Amino acid sequence: MSTMQMSDLSLTRGELRLTRRGRLVIFLLGLTLVLGIGLMLAAGSVATPEPGTAEPTTVVTVGTGETLWDIAAGAAEDGQVQEMIEHIERLNGLESTVLLAGQELRVPTE
Numbered sequence: 139m140s141t142m143q144m145s146d147l148s149l150t151r152g153e154l155r156l157t158r159r160g161r162l163v164i165f166l167l168g169l170t171l172v173l174g175i176g177l178m179l180a181a182g183s184v185a186t187p188e189p190g191t192a193e194p195t196t197v198v199t200v201g202t203g204e205t206l207w208d209i210a211a212g213a214a215e216d217g218q219v220q221e222m223i224e225h226i227e228r229l230n231g232l233e234s235t236v237l238l239a240g241q242e243l244r245v246p247t248e
Contacts (some may be wrong), residue, residue, distance in 0.1 A: 195244040202239040213245045
């Protein structure tokens with residue numbers, strides 16, 4: 139056996155049984171895995187107990203044939219249309235850039 143010694147395992151009537159040391163190794167591996175997953179999940183949290191200030195936005199109703207690029211170009215004062223598109227997508231939880239006529243979008247006001 140490579141990492142485990144024969145003394146870590148004892149065989150009885152065709153069954154595989156772990157010794158105390160083997161159980162400790164398994165327990166520590168499991169604990170490490172659980173703690174690692176917990177740390178990864180906790181590291182993703184950015185919530186704070188203080189309420190934030192709402193970003194100033196306006197509601198825009200999508201017109202027939204209007205695209206997200208059109209809306210973003212009208213809202214981006216500095217010419218950064220692609221960044222404004224991404225900002226609008228985040229604000230509205232959009233999964234694609236396909237819009238429907240009559241759809242209402244929150245658009246940041248700078």
